[in-house]
Amino acid sequence: MKQTSDKLIIWIIILTQFASPFMFSGVAITLPQMGRELDASAVALGLVESVYLGLSAALLLPMGRIADATSREVLFKIGLVGYAICTFTISLLPDIYTVILVRAVQGIFAAFMMATGMAIISHKVPKEQLGRTMGFCIGAIYAGLSAGPLIAGWVTEHLGWRAVYILTFVPLAISTALAVWILPHQWKPMEEKFDWFGSLLICISIGLLIFGSASLHHGHGGFLITAGVVVLGLFFALQSKLTHPLLDLQAMKANKDFSHALITQLFMYAGAFGVTFLLGLYLQSVRHYSAQHAGQVLVLGPVLMAIMAPICGRLADRFNKRAMTSLGVTMAIISLALSLQLDDQSGLAILIAIILTQGLGFALFSSPNMAIVMSSVPPSQYSLASALGAKMRSLGMVLGMILITTITSVYLGEQSIDDAPQQYMQVMDTTFLIFIGLLAVACWLSVTTIKDHKVTTTHRETSNATEGN
Template identity: 30%
Template sequence: MDNLYKYNKEIKYSALFAGMISSFSMSFMGSSINIALPAIGLEFSMGAVMLGWIATSYLLTTAIFQVPLGRLADIYGRKNFFIAGLLIFAFASFFTIFINSGFLFILLRVIQGVGGSMVFGTSVAIITSVFDGNERGKALGWHVSSVYTGMTAGPFLGGILTHNFGWRSIFVINTILCLIAVSFVLLKLNAQWAEAKGEKFDLFGSLIFGPAIFSVIFGLTNINKNGILFLVLGLLLIGLFIIVELKIKQPIINMQLFINNKVFAFSNLAAMIHYSSTFAVGFMMSLYLQYVKGFTPQNAGLVIMIQPVIMMIFAPIAGRLSDKKHPGKIASLGMGITALGLFLLIFLNQ
């Protein structure tokens, strides 16, 4: 029955629109909240470490739940999980408007992470299910462009919203965007796209995966205290997880891909290194520009949005180049430019 929806124009573009709205919303949230951090820290008396957990708690929760929940969506239906993720994200965004403590803020960011993991794990999968091979690349291109648009608009619009209406207005916008995406899915999409229906869920692997990721991230962020113990525990759990996944017929992560496909393995490794090294830049620059340089949120946003704008411009160019040249060389050049930019930040001073 689901195959009938692949070639229905209304279904295809409704799915694409819902995916683009949800991706824009979550990338917009991630980039705009960095601009609002000084205002949030001032209101709740939070230091730099606690402010860091506003971003870390969301990303950590997403990392823990995305793989298991994505697998469950493949078994029981991606549409239901997509809707549930959007509603959870909207619920957490809405109640963030009324909080009065930093602890509640971080707790709601954790809930947002659960919702975000359900959306991230299903939106692209739904789009690839409704578009055939001739149109899939174009559809995914539009989906990626919505992510970059959200990253670009976040610092600028987030700065304007925070400066003129307060940081809570960012969460109002995200609540509305999520509800718009939900309405499109409910009204236009009837299929579930449960392509792994009837297969077993790897519960044991999932129970190892979550604590392993948490221990590694918590250990790295608290390395000067007792973090080394968590880091060692996390690495041991990752080793156990790999052993378990290699023995299970229907694992949540197919470890054979990393063993048999070197391009896939090293591409993931390169992506992890790149995002690990660059993610903190937006966080630190927001604090530096507003605390040290005295910028308003609006002006700080104008500076920080330069990076996603450049990414938005050069991503399609790099994509076209990778069709003609060796992708590894293009990626290596990008990593080299990133390393140079990070090196120059060493000399940043007052």
């Protein structure tokens, strides 16, 4: 009976992994129509995605700590209920500023789910099957990414952008009902000390970076970005001095497998994930594709990810996980190199090559890297590891979106993309070059980890042989 219940819980969580990425990729397709209806600038449209990712990233680590000390299941259900309500609410909003505000609240509830979902699964799955299960989770995430452009494109074209949020609410409501029914709801009081000040600092820092990047064409944008960096530095400085830090830097430094996988994940998502956002606007505002046709093109990469992620998860249980992540980063670099060839007349062939290459890169990277993260810590730290893995993924997305928003602010200011398509092409070229640099760092980290791991393994084998003699 318990085994059946555990399997059902796992599948409920896998189902919910679909929702958040669907809202990211689906919203990206709706943005041009939303911008025209609500008279929003390109920078404001970027904020619709940035505040969502930023708030979820900022709160992932605090939520992971709280979940380990209280109840993962209760926090997961709170997040799911709040996320569903926000999704429906956005469909009713009259202007771009309230959309940005509710998207920020939705990002907060997303942090509840992301910090706990993988941790609940990791607690219920044997370690030798973790890669396969993570593959299903990653597959669900990429299924959401793939369904987003396709479904949202069709719905936006025929029913309008608001209908995307209304239809998304339906599976969220079903998932909420199932989660409330099957997941336990026992809450235990938090006994350990919690770093509330550190949590506040990380939220303030990310908020300053996001809004600073959006207002860089004004005089105060640079000041906000500088303040965000200073607050972030203060956060890290305080963490090393606290007895109960939000982020145990010493423990992370000691666990090299864990820390390297997290840092590699940060740079991978910073350098690759924003490409879909840029291409969605490019197809509709520069190439004048309809929302439906743009969705049909963008869906190819996530479909490949959804198919390949479970397969790569199985392979990660049998082969070298680090070699697979290195190959994945390399594929993403190739995709960006192809993206630099785009102009306002580019054909479908190069677009499809870019999207499929990136899709394969993410599939090769994501499942093995998350398996490394979760298998590097004891069960008592699963929520924290899950939160850190999701946080690095989200922080990478936020960093990518901050870069996009910053460069868009410099080249376009308050102009719309429809009014300045050539400036938007400059935004894309500049951003892609910076993304290649970030992925080069990720590739270097991944390859270095392979070499370090081989040296450590050889040293351990030599030591064992010496002790045996």
